[in-house]
Amino acid sequence: xxxxxxxxxxxxLLGVWLSAGxxxxxxxFLIVYKVGRSAVESWRGRRRDAFSPALDALIAGAPxxxxxxxxxxxxxxxxxxxxxxxxxxxxxxxxxxxxxxAASELGLTRRRIRQLRSPSIHDRAFAAERLGLLGGExxxxxxxxxxxxxxxxxxxxxxxxxxxxxSPRALSALLRLLEYDGELPGAPVAQALLSCGEAAAPDLxxxxxxxxxxxxxxxxxxxxxxxxxxxxxxxxxxxEDPNPAVREAAAQAAGRLAHPDALHALRGxxxxxxxxxRAQAAWALGRVADPAAAEDLExxxxxxxxxxxxxxxEALSRLxxxxxxxxxxxxxxxxxxxxxLAEEMLASVEIER
Amino acid sequence: MISWIRAYIVAVDWLVLAYFVGLHGxxxxxxxxxxxxxxxxxxRLRYGGYDLFFKNPETPTVTVLMPAxxxxxxxxxxxxxxxNLNYPSFEVIxxxxxxxxxxxxVLKRSFELIRTERSMEGAVATAPVRAVxxxxxxxxxxxxxxxxxxxxxxxxxxxxxxxxxxxxxxDADIVMEEDALLRVMRPIIEDPERVVAVGGIVRVANGxxxxxxxxxxxxxxxxxxxxxxxxxxxxxxxxxxxGLSSINGLLIISGAFGVFSRKWATAxxxxxxxxxxxxxxxxxxxxxxxxxQDVDYRVVFIADPVCWTEVPxxxxxxxxxxxxxxxxxxxxxHRHRGMLFGxxxxxxxxxxxxxxxxxxxxxxxxxxxxxxSVLFSVLLGWVDATFAFAFLTLSVGLxxxxxxxxxxxxxxTFQRYPSWQDLARLTLYGLIENVGYRxxxxxxxxxxxxxxxxxxKGWGRMPRAGLGA
Numbered sequence: 062x063x064x065x066x067x068x069x070x071x072x073x074l075l076g077v078w079l080s081a082g083x084x085x086x087x088x089x090f091l092i093v094y095k096v097g098r099s100a101v102e103s104w105r106g107r108r109r110d111a112f113s114p115a116l117d118a119l120i121a122g123a124p125x126x127x128x129x130x131x132x133x134x135x136x137x138x139x140x141x142x143x144x145x146x147x148x149x150x151x152x153x154x155x156x157x158x159x160x161x162x163a164a165s166e167l168g169l170t171r172r173r174i175r176q177l178r179s180p181s182i183h184d185r186a187f188a189a190e191r192l193g194l195l196g197g198e199x200x201x202x203x204x205x206x207x208x209x210x211x212x213x214x215x216x217x218x219x220x221x222x223x224x225x226x227x228s229p230r231a232l233s234a235l236l237r238l239l240e241y242d243g244e245l246p247g248a249p250v251a252q253a254l255l256s257c258g259e260a261a262a263p264d265l266x267x268x269x270x271x272x273x274x275x276x277x278x279x280x281x282x283x284x285x286x287x288x289x290x291x292x293x294x295x296x297x298x299x300x301e302d303p304n305p306a307v308r309e310a311a312a313q314a315a316g317r318l319a320h321p322d323a324l325h326a327l328r329g330x331x332x333x334x335x336x337x338x339r340a341q342a343a344w345a346l347g348r349v350a351d352p353a354a355a356e357d358l359e360x361x362x363x364x365x366x367x368x369x370x371x372x373x374x375e376a377l378s379r380l381x382x383x384x385x386x387x388x389x390x391x392x393x394x395x396x397x398x399x400x401x402l403a404e405e406m407l408a409s410v411e412i413e414r
Numbered sequence: 415m416i417s418w419i420r421a422y423i424v425a426v427d428w429l430v431l432a433y434f435v436g437l438h439g440x441x442x443x444x445x446x447x448x449x450x451x452x453x454x455x456x457x458r459l460r461y462g463g464y465d466l467f468f469k470n471p472e473t474p475t476v477t478v479l480m481p482a483x484x485x486x487x488x489x490x491x492x493x494x495x496x497x498n499l500n501y502p503s504f505e506v507i508x509x510x511x512x513x514x515x516x517x518x519x520v521l522k523r524s525f526e527l528i529r530t531e532r533s534m535e536g537a538v539a540t541a542p543v544r545a546v547x548x549x550x551x552x553x554x555x556x557x558x559x560x561x562x563x564x565x566x567x568x569x570x571x572x573x574x575x576x577x578x579x580x581x582x583x584x585d586a587d588i589v590m591e592e593d594a595l596l597r598v599m600r601p602i603i604e605d606p607e608r609v610v611a612v613g614g615i616v617r618v619a620n621g622x623x624x625x626x627x628x629x630x631x632x633x634x635x636x637x638x639x640x641x642x643x644x645x646x647x648x649x650x651x652x653x654x655x656x657g658l659s660s661i662n663g664l665l666i667i668s669g670a671f672g673v674f675s676r677k678w679a680t681a682x683x684x685x686x687x688x689x690x691x692x693x694x695x696x697x698x699x700x701x702x703x704x705x706x707q708d709v710d711y712r713v714v715f716i717a718d719p720v721c722w723t724e725v726p727x728x729x730x731x732x733x734x735x736x737x738x739x740x741x742x743x744x745x746x747x748h749r750h751r752g753m754l755f756g757x758x759x760x761x762x763x764x765x766x767x768x769x770x771x772x773x774x775x776x777x778x779x780x781x782x783x784x785x786x787s788v789l790f791s792v793l794l795g796w797v798d799a800t801f802a803f804a805f806l807t808l809s810v811g812l813x814x815x816x817x818x819x820x821x822x823x824x825x826x827t828f829q830r831y832p833s834w835q836d837l838a839r840l841t842l843y844g845l846i847e848n849v850g851y852r853x854x855x856x857x858x859x860x861x862x863x864x865x866x867x868x869x870x871k872g873w874g875r876m877p878r879a880g881l882g883a
Contacts, residue, residue: 073804076435080811087818088841091825095837183457190461214604218461367532368577398531405530409550 108140116144119163120156127163142169142191149194164195174200177207186215193222201228208234224253232257236264239275251278255285262288269294272302277310284314292318296326299342305335312338316345324349328357331373336366343369347376352383359387362399370402378406385410420796423787427797430784431805437773438812441649444657445819451660452652452717452827462600473603475503476595476673477576481568482508482586486516490524492586495627497552501595505554507572508586512541512562521557525549532556538570538684546575565669566685566692573684576676583693585670587724589619589629594720598673601714610675610700611713613667614720615651617830618644622722629722632830634839639732641843642851643725648840649820652717652827659715663766665701665746667713669693671721678704689749691742698750705758718828733858740778740862747775778859785853810848817844 115129132138142164149160164170173196176188189207192200201223208219220238223231235257238250254261262283269279269291280298283291291314299311312330315323327349330342343361346354354376361373377384391403478496482489489508496506510518521527527547534543541563549555558571569583580602582595591597598614621635635641658664669692679685682699685692697713704711726732747770754771756763792802821840824830831840 073431073801073808077804077807077811080808080815084811084814084818087815087822091818091822091837091841094822095825095834183454183460186458187461214458217604370531401529401531405528405548408528 105136105140108134108137109144112137112141112144116148119159120148120152122156122159127166130163130167132167138167138169138172141167142195145169146191146194158197161195161197165197165199170196170199174203177203182213182215185211185213186218189215189219189222193218193225196222196226198226198228201226201231205231205234220250220253224256227257227260229260232261232264236261236268236275239268239278250275251282254282259286259288262286262290266290266294269298272304272307276302277304277307280307280310280314284310284317287318289318289320292320292322296323299323299326299330305333305338308333308335308338309341312341312345316341316348319348319350321349321351324351324353328354331357331361331369336364336369339364340366340368340372343372343376347372347379350379350381352380355380355383355387358384359391362391362402370398374402374406378410420794423791424796426783426787427791427801427805430780430787431808433773433777433780433784434809434812437777438816440769440773441653441816442819444654445816445823447657447660448653448655448717449823451656452823455717456827473502474580474599474606475505475578476501476599477572477578477581477676478504478506478595479569479572479576479581479583480506480508480586481511481565481572481583482513482517483511483562483565483568484513484515484517485586486513486520488587489517489520491627492588493521493525493555495590496584497555498592498627499590499595500592501599504595505556505576505578507556507558507575509558509560509568509572511564511568512560518557518559522547525555525557526551527557530556532575534558534571534574537680538574540567540571540574543571564687566687566689569692570684570687573676573679579676580673581676581679582671582673583669584721585723588670589622589624589627589722590671591720591722592628594671597718597720598671598716601712601716602673605712608710608712609714610678610704610711611667611672611697613655613664613672613713613715615655615715615717616647616668616670616720617722618647618725619722620725620727624722634831634836637727638843639727639729640725641839642847643732645817645821645840645844645847646855647725648824649817651715652823653816653820655715656717658766659713661761661765662712663761664713664715665697665762665766665770666694667697667715670723674700689742689745690738691746694742694746695749698746698753701759701762702750702753705762708758729854732855733861736855736858737862737865740775740859741866743770744775744863744866747771776863778856779863781856782853782860810845813848813852814845817841817847 112130115126118129119126130141132141145160145164149157152160170192173188173191176184177192179185179188185207189204192204196204204219204223204226208216208223211219220235223235232254235250235253239254254265265279265283265286266288268275269283276298280291280295283295295311295314295318299308299315302308302311308330312327315327323345327342327345330338331346333339333342339361343358346358358373358377358380362370362377364370364373374388377388385407388403388407391399392407394400395403478499480492480496482492485492493506493508508521510521527549530546530548532546532548534546541561543558543560545559547557547559549557556575558568558575560568560571563571572583573581580599582598584590594614598612601612602609617632618635618640619629620637620640621633622629623631623633634644655664655666672693674696678700679696682696682703684696686695686699689695700713726735747767750767753759753763753767755768759767788797788802788805791797792799818841821837821844825837831837
């Protein structure tokens with residue numbers, strides 16, 4: 062006796078067959094895929110082995126080595142490019158130029174430049190990534206062109222590639238982005254500039270001079286690159302700029318540069334209206350390590366902001382005997398929280414010794 | 415009378431069959447979404463090296479919050495594991511939740527803690543804090559010692575002490591990958607304006623070779639119970655959650671590992687202390703608040719393996735865990751019932767919430783009812799054996815299809831279990847879980863459902879075997 066009519070019974074049976082069939086098909090696919098992948102991988106491994114002597118010769122500066130790398134079989138171009146890219150990421154200087162030239166001679170660069178116009182975001186981004194490693198001067202105009210078109214997430218990959226190429230032309234474009242481009246978070250640009258190194262300094266100084274969108278970042282970068290010419294600019298920014306983010310960046314850069322000229326401005330910044338500026342100034346005074354700041358730092362231990370207090374105590378411990386003397390006095394006789402802060406600092410100093 | 419009962423039971427048989435087809439249909443949908451998402455993710459991995467974020471001066475600082483209650487066995491290894499994470503700038507706050515064992519003493523000994531002044535001026539109310547300690551040997555480690563108040567309460571104390579824009583909540587018994595924090599922060603670094611929370615995949619550590627708090631080699635466990643859970647986790651994380659995340663419909667981020675915006679977590683009052691499903695609750699509350707304020711936001715799940723956890727190895731512990739999960743799930747669903755087909759909730763109200771409500775929340779009851787009614791009908795001859803056979807094959811076949819697709823997804827992406835033997839074992843367990851394990855967890859979840867209906871509180875004990883040296 063059946064509750065289900067013949068139609069629904071057939072329906073169920075169809076479902077059974079379908080689901081069993083799907084499971085079986087998936088299992089088969091899984092097996093075929095696994096076999097296929099290991100076959101492809103071992104093939105690629107063999108091809109890599111075949112090319113590696115030529116690559117070694119190229120890095121050793123042997124003439125005609127690039128010709129040895131010429132792709133012969135299907136898939137060789139990708140394998141060679143992978144090998145070159147890995148090498149380029151690991152080395153620098155003239156040897157790298159050698160690798161870049163090989164990529165250009167083999168037509169790999171042109172292939173990726175064409176790919177910058179691909180409809181797929183992933184392909185465009187990957188092309189940019191490779192051009193950043195292997196592209197050289199030849200890749201700068203197409204990358205800049207792609208940057209002007211790009212609105213997707215591939216944008217940050219292009220910016221990074223431009224930074225890696227360290228070309229003057231790319232540099233000025235990056236600085237324009239830092240100054241004017243509102244839609245883009247500054248981080249990728251800042252990082253690209255950082256990878257350009259000191260070559261970026263003159264332009265960064267110009268950007269940091271006057272109030273603009275990228276001023277805080279330019280100041281922070283100058284501090285990271287340890288550009289001493291920036292000191293007068295950041296002294297001015299620390300006391301004059303209306304934007305607390307800029308004042309904070311200036312204080313941070315002053316700490317990184319640890320220049321004695323910044324002392325006066327930093328002591329003033331300890332009384333800034335914004336807590337983050339005060340905390341940063343306290344930290345920076347610890348880096349400058351001039352005992353003249355001891356008095357101000359001790360008063361900063363009464364600051365309303367916890368970070369400022371903590372940073373000030375830390376800075377005191379870096380002022381040498383003058384600072385330590387003050388900390389010992391506080392540890393002996395001050396009221397509760399201040400005493401504990403001082404004790405804590407003295408204990409850390411003890412450990413470091 | 416008998417004919418009424420009979421008609422009723424046969425109707426239940428059909429309802430349950432429809433439920434099975436519906437459930438697996440949903441899973442299939444999520445799998446397809448997930449496949450699309452994973453394809454993009456794998457492509458991005460080709461050009462977005464993590465060195466980018468590592469060297470970037472503007473990668474945000476993160477506070478890792480690790481609540482610990484009676485974790486003396488593992489705590490030193492776990493904390494070292496977190497401190498050795500590969501991330502440019504982060505702080506670790508361990509919250510000792512009034513442990514009755516040696517947890518605090520072990521911490522003091524291992525990291526040379528001294529008392530410190532640190533303001534806890536955060537907005538979330540917590541149980542009284544006894545003391546805050548700072549490590550002399552490790553500058554970025556802070557330990558908060560407080561009265562016992564539960565996991566949520568500890569996390570809230572950590573949120574109060576944190577000063578960074580994001581915090582990462584982790585379980586004390588977790589084994590993290592070196593790049594875990596970088597990987598999980600990536601969506602935030604790429605889209606800081608919109609992403610408010612990110613969860614990472616949690617994998618099963620049982621059987622793996624763990625050295626110095628890191629998984630040195632992923633291996634499948636010998637025991638059957640953890641094997642079933644591996645299959646289950648693959649399905650849930652690679653299938654459902656990745657898919658839901660791609661349409662911003664994620665209702666849960668595992669409490670074992672998740673990053674949240676401190677601003678928004680504070681805005682919704684932090685973790686709720688009156689539920690056992692505090693992880694899901696926070697995500698639901700974030701959704702509710704952000705939708706209410708009409709903010710353009712995203713809650714993201716990334717499928718890249720980030721951390722490993724020891725799953726229950728005995729039935730007793732498994733049963734407690736599932737009962738607790740089920741109760742937490744239902745509590746959160748009930749509290750946010752306004753989401754169901756609610757205005758302005760979009761995909762959340764029309765897909766995620768209904769899925770969790772009908773299939774995850776009440777599903778186990780339907781399933782168990784179904785097994786009983788089919789068994790009953792067959793024994794009494796009310797449906798024929800063909801129906802019973804078809805019912806069984808269909809439910810097994812559909813389940814296996816979904817499981818195989820998840821295993822395939824793993825094989826196409828991260829390949830943490832590369833050998834043929836592993837593949838065979840995963841498939842085998844995917845097949846036999848349908849007979850026994852599945853029914854067992856349904857039973858535990860029904861118990862959880864019952865607990866929820868009776869408003870039972872508390873966590874249940876979870877003893878730890880230790881993660882090995």
